[in-house]
Amino acid sequence: MSSSSRVVELRDAVVLVDGFPLLSGVTLELESGSLNVVTGANGAGKTSLLRLLGGLVALSSGSGVVSGVDLTTGDRRELRRRVGWLGHEGSFYDDLTATENLTFAAKALGRPLDEIGRVLERVGLSSRTKTPAKRLSAGQRRRLGLAWLLLRRPETWLLDEPYATLDDEGRTFFDELIGDVVKSGASVIVSAHDPLRSSALLPRTITLAGGRVVGDHS
Amino acid sequence: MIRTALLVAGKDLRIERRSRVLLWQVLPFGVMALVLSGLALGPNHAGNSSAGPGLFYLVMLLVALLMINRSQVIEGSSGTRTSIATLGLDPAGVFLGKALALALELWLTGVVVLAGSVLLLHTALVGSAEALPSVLVILAALAAAGTLYGALSGGGQGPATLLPVLSFPAFAPLLIAGERSYSDALHGGALWQWWVISLVALVVYLAIGILLYGVLEDS
Numbered sequence: 001m002s003s004s005s006r007v008v009e010l011r012d013a014v015v016l017v018d019g020f021p022l023l024s025g026v027t028l029e030l031e032s033g034s035l036n037v038v039t040g041a042n043g044a045g046k047t048s049l050l051r052l053l054g055g056l057v058a059l060s061s062g063s064g065v066v067s068g069v070d071l072t073t074g075d076r077r078e079l080r081r082r083v084g085w086l087g088h089e090g091s092f093y094d095d096l097t098a099t100e101n102l103t104f105a106a107k108a109l110g111r112p113l114d115e116i117g118r119v120l121e122r123v124g125l126s127s128r129t130k131t132p133a134k135r136l137s138a139g140q141r142r143r144l145g146l147a148w149l150l151l152r153r154p155e156t157w158l159l160d161e162p163y164a165t166l167d168d169e170g171r172t173f174f175d176e177l178i179g180d181v182v183k184s185g186a187s188v189i190v191s192a193h194d195p196l197r198s199s200a201l202l203p204r205t206i207t208l209a210g211g212r213v214v215g216d217h218s
Numbered sequence: 219m220i221r222t223a224l225l226v227a228g229k230d231l232r233i234e235r236r237s238r239v240l241l242w243q244v245l246p247f248g249v250m251a252l253v254l255s256g257l258a259l260g261p262n263h264a265g266n267s268s269a270g271p272g273l274f275y276l277v278m279l280l281v282a283l284l285m286i287n288r289s290q291v292i293e294g295s296s297g298t299r300t301s302i303a304t305l306g307l308d309p310a311g312v313f314l315g316k317a318l319a320l321a322l323e324l325w326l327t328g329v330v331v332l333a334g335s336v337l338l339l340h341t342a343l344v345g346s347a348e349a350l351p352s353v354l355v356i357l358a359a360l361a362a363a364g365t366l367y368g369a370l371s372g373g374g375q376g377p378a379t380l381l382p383v384l385s386f387p388a389f390a391p392l393l394i395a396g397e398r399s400y401s402d403a404l405h406g407g408a409l410w411q412w413w414v415i416s417l418v419a420l421v422v423y424l425a426i427g428i429l430l431y432g433v434l435e436d437s
Contacts, residue, residue: 056300076436081306091301093292095233104229108222108305132236148301 007032007156007187008053012062013071015052015211022048024211025062030189030204035182038191040208046191049208050158053189055079067155084154088161091145094134098125098144101133105148119150124173139170146177157181157188219428222311223318230319233292240285240323248281248331249338256339270341271349271400274331275393278357281327282389283382286364289320309432313365317427321361328357345404352409355416356396362423363388369434392419 008030015023023045030036038046051057053066055076064071069079085091092101102116120126123143128136133144142162149157159178163171178188190203207215234240255273293299332353335341367385399412 051300054300054304056303077306077432080304083304085300085304087300089298091298093229093233093298095236095292096229100232104225105305107225108307145301152305154304 005032006030006065007034008064008066008189010052010062010064010071013052013059013064014061015048015057016060017057021211022057023052026208026211026213028206028213030187032187033182033185034187035178035203036187036189037203037205038189038208039193039205041193044208045211046208047160048211050085050160050189050191053156054083054085054158056085082154083156083158084149084152086142086145086149086157086159086162088164091148092133095132097130097132098136098147099129101144102147102151105151109152111151115151119147122150123147123177138165139167142166142170143173146174153186155186157186159188159190161191161193163192219308219311219314222308223314226307226312226315227318227322228315230289230292230316231322234319234323237292239288240327244281244284244288244323245327245330247284248277248327249334251277251280252331252334253338268401268405270335270339270404271397273339274335274341274353274400275356275396277331278324278328278360279389279393281331282324282357282360282364283385285320285323285327286368286385287381289316289365290368303435309435310428312435313369313427313431314424317358317362317365317424320365321358324357324361325354328353342404346400348409349400349403352399352403352413352416353396355413355420356392356399359392359416359420359423360389362420362427363392366423366427366431366434369431388423392416395419 006029008028010026010028013023013026013028014021026045026049038049040046048057052059052064052071055066055069055071055078058076059071065074066079067082069075069082071079093104096104098120099116102119103113105111106113106116117126117129120129123146125140125143125147128140133141136144157178162174166174178190182188204216204218206213207217252273255277259269259273293302329350332346332350336343336346364385367381367388371380371384395412395415399409399416401407402409402412
């Protein structure tokens, strides 16, 4: 397989923070336009791996290329522009409304403002456009985070524990949307405690423990 | 850079207008601190005496520390910071935008506290009006330095108590220049030298912020 068809190539990737190894030698290749789930116990390194792939932490040793950006010599800011991040915490400004948050993102990215209504409708928040983000429920906040990503249209979606605190309806909605995103050609990397429940998505599942890959199943 | 600065400043000011922290918490705190400082000194020693300018800048220092911390806290949780980081905003523009919003808030508070000083402590109106331009420059320099040190002290995620310690070396010369400038405006004296010092400090802090804010954000 050519390297151009891979969105992630890591070789012995080590991430140290204050001398503590968050990742201790990860070797991994992920295909473009694929759905990948990173599982593992708390502290296994799931979030750290996603943060490395998003250019949010520096590679301490080893090598890697993500979305065409070399993690050792490339511009991490450029990498950040190519990925979209959704965490289990809020991903936006609590005091701003759904529309105001998306307007800020659209202006920052140079996107047309008329896309905002479309993405809010896509995630089912058309009736909450003027509600401050802090007054949205956990599920609605997650949907607003998705709207933010839909507006951004990143090459790579990094979703950190997106299912936390979601009910069945929310999980199903998430699974459907992730399926659509993968079909559109974007790469999706999800961290989760458990494998995805939807049998239709058929993701590749990578298991981490102690900052290393200990399992890899397609 | 300018487009990003205006976008970030507009966002910060909108959040402040929505939350009303400035209106209902910071401004009343500033006025109360002024009154209490005046009461502590006694009516014969505050106001038009040599203590007036010092009291004004002491109160503005306390207010500025609150607002600098607030300016970082509104960036939200680590999830929000991460999400915003992936927008790829120009860090120099982010610094300028946050400093501009903070300066506007400090100017508003400064005018209110200055008016309070005239009304409550009977500081001379004409001298205070003459001091206003230098007050605005000093507060803008405080905003620039404060935005820089707010990020240095870990932003909203770091301990708020670290900010006064870290920022003291940067704020002390500004407060001395501000106090001397205000005193000269009240009692007569050469204002231009304090103007030069204040403007140089403002330019230096803006330049350092534009150059280093991205590094501080990454760290």
